[in-house]
Amino acid sequence: MEIKTFERSYLQGAKDALKSAFYHENSDAFFNEWEFAQLLLGSDGYIPELCLVALDEKKVVGYNALTEARIGGCSGLALGPLGVRKEYQNTGIGSALVKECIKRAEKAGFPWIVLLGGNYYSRFGFESGKPYGITVSENEFENEHIRILFLDEALKYKISGRLVYCDAFYDSDGKLL
Numbered sequence: 651m652e653i654k655t656f657e658r659s660y661l662q663g664a665k666d667a668l669k670s671a672f673y674h675e676n677s678d679a680f681f682n683e684w685e686f687a688q689l690l691l692g693s694d695g696y697i698p699e700l701c702l703v704a705l706d707e708k709k710v711v712g713y714n715a716l717t718e719a720r721i722g723g724c725s726g727l728a729l730g731p732l733g734v735r736k737e738y739q740n741t742g743i744g745s746a747l748v749k750e751c752i753k754r755a756e757k758a759g760f761p762w763i764v765l766l767g768g769n770y771y772s773r774f775g776f777e778s779g780k781p782y783g784i785t786v787s788e789n790e791f792e793n794e795h796i797r798i799l800f801l802d803e804a805l806k807y808k809i810s811g812r813l814v815y816c817d818a819f820y821d822s823d824g825k826l827l
């Protein structure tokens with residue numbers, strides 16, 4: 651297995667991997683992560699070198715993207731979507747993708763990475779956004795799921811307020827997808 655920078659030729663494989671990771675019977679009612687991967691490519695927040703795939707031989711088995719985001723007046727990164735093909739899950743691929751994206755973000759000098767997710771991310775140092783006063787909407791359930799990793803520890807408690815993703819994450823009414 652190897653982690654590589656995303657290229658257009660991996661798009662169908664990446665969509666298939668995300669569909670395998672996220673699809674369930676009620677998927678139509680929820681966020682479509684696999685089409686979203688394509689939407690991101692045309693977004694103002696897309697950063698080519700921070701969009702990654704995991705390959706097994708030539709097959710795309712995982713995908714992860716970091717895109718530009720802001721909290722208050724401060725610029726950083728948002729993680730996701732992250733997905734690993736079902737039959738490859740729990741073999742370290744998700745961890746490899748997250749670790750590589752953290753390494754690249756640090757090298758590029760970004761101060762933080764934020765995401766909406768669960769406990770999986772604490773192993774990489776992500777913490778709840780709540781003590782820092784970070785919100786993503788008026789919806790408390792969504793706010794509870796904010797996780798942040800400070801790459802620049804000096805910014806802890808210095809940034810707070812509304813998390814704003816890049817344009818791809820919002821519908822035409824400005825509502826978070």
Ligand SMILES: CC(C)(COP(=O)(O)OP(=O)(O)OC[C@H]1O[C@@H](n2cnc3c(N)ncnc32)[C@H](O)[C@@H]1OP(=O)(O)O)[C@@H](O)C(=O)NCCC(=O)NCCS
Pocket residue numbers: 671672732733734735738739740741742743744745746766767768769770
């Ligand atoms: C979540 C996901 C990306 C993890 O990638 P992975 O390659 O399967 O995970 P890894 O092999 O790196 O890590 C496995 C560990 O993570 C844990 N884990 C996996 N999914 C988890 C989850 N949703 N919440 C908490 N822990 C989780 C496993 O129990 C395992 O724990 P252990 O190391 O203590 O045994 C992958 O399972 C996936 O694509 N899931 C479906 C889509 C999804 O939920 N994406 C994240 C959205 S926020």
